[in-house]
Amino acid sequence: MSLTFDHTTLGQRVLFGAGQVAEHLAAEVARLGAERVMVISSVSEARTAEEVTRRIAVTVHHRDVAPHVPIDKANAARTIAIDHDIDVIVCVGGGSTTGLAKAIAMTTGIPIIAVPTTYSGSEATNVWGLTEQARKTTGVDDKVLPVTVIYDATLTLSLPVDLSVASGMNGLAHCIDAMWGPRADPINRALAGEGIRALAAGLPAVNADPTGLPGREQVLYGAYLAGVAFASAGSGLHHKICHVLGGAYDLPHAQTHTIVLPHVLAFNAPAVPDLDHRIAAAFDAVSAVAGLCALQAGLHAPTALKDFGLTEQDIPEAVELILPVIPPSNPRPVTADDLRTLLHAALSGTRPASTVHPTSTAPGNGAHPHPRKAIR
Structure with a gap:
């Protein structure tokens, strides 16, 4: 019996290597020609985000992150990105952090560099999710797929x-x-x-x-x-x-x-x-x-x-x-x-x-x- 199917492979750059995250991130920001960087991380990941981004100039740090991406937090982050004329988003964290970056990209088209610190896998998908009035809506949009994912296992060592x-x-x-x-x-x-x-x-x-x-x-x-x-x-x-x-x-x-x-x-x-x-x-x-x-x-x-x-x-x-x-x-x-x-x-x-x-x-x-x- 012959195989018949329709498959799409999403285009994404993946950099993998322990202890190399800061070097990889600086190289990717330069490759993209980005000059105004918005870094998204939770408060608990703030120190990690600062270490990860130590080799690049950061325009704004944003740390108002919550699970399931509440719509009000998404709208606030979108406004900040637009007001600061951001040309690349770097998200350092787990699924909630990546989700907020995706919410910004969905309406602005700003590219994302994802630096995961958990094993959520959200960074590898073009799926977004937003929560409004206790109802979570999800969808698919290629604009939210991070252009680059940088994996560094040392960033997960603090995860209990x-x-x-x-x-x-x-x-x-x-x-x-x-x-x-x-x-x-x-x-x-x-x-x-x-x-x-x-x-x-x-x-x-x-x-x-x-x-x-x-x-x-x-x-x-x-x-x-x-x-x-x-x-x-x-x-x-x-x-x-x-x-x-x-x-x-x-x-x-x-x-x-x-x-x-x-x-x-x-x-x-x-x-x-x-x-x-x-x-x-x-x-x-x-x-x-x-x-x-x-x-x-x-x-x-x-x-x-x-x-x-x-x-x-x-x-x-x-x-x-x-x-x-x-x-x-x-x-x-x-x-x-x-x-x-x-x-x-x-x-x-x-x-x-x-x-x-x-x-x-x-x-x-x-x-x-x-x-x-x-x-x-």
Whole structure:
């Protein structure tokens, strides 16, 4: 059977190297011919941003950053960029910082140089998100794709292990959603599979040795692949759920993704045994759910949304908000009852059953219940 698909590869420069961020940034600002630089970072990342930008002239530092990019903060930052005649934005931080830079670029077209300090992967996508009146809206616009991403694993050393785990799990969510997103194709599935392998190898290494660079470099590499795959495949069921929960109930982004992911995987994987096998192989596990749950358990990842503020009373409204935005391309239909069951499990922290889909292990069907070890 011949392959037929339509794939777009986004154009972006990536510079990767521990201890080289200031040098790389100065070279990129010069390459772009930029003279008026706006640096965006959170207050907690201010010292890191100053160190990163020590070799360039900065016109304005902006530190009013908040999760889910509230529209009022986006508008204020846009005004500052215009008033200072900014010609390049440098964002130093995680997904919230990158998201604010994207909000500026979306209306001004000012190019972005992203310097990630977490594993969110937002820097590798052309996806933007804004929150207004407790409702998060997302979209796609090539203007928001950073022209350059500068990765330096030393910048992630200050990220505590628990936040590293949650941030890396957010990367895994990008990979898994890319397997069956609205525009999923063989290329982004290949990137997603390698992203899962790198993240599954890197996160335990970070957990075991938080000050070591090899594990953190693997996680950064995996997070980049995750972002590229997700940008290509589009937002699937998992991200639709998490965007609603984050915007409506002010839940922390990475932890919400971490908690919801195994439940979405357990819901979808049985409907697509071939992708179940592919994800399982990347985890080197007997099934996709088994691999993910084993990884999360070993990392002591968060499991319950109730620990972050969601309540039983929120679930009926959440179901109403999520149901209309579920992509029709999801591997199996999603009903209101399905969502209620999924959200109740995620709320309480009930682990999904980590079993292989029955058709994948039936004798004589040609399937392999134990996938071959992923190439290291």
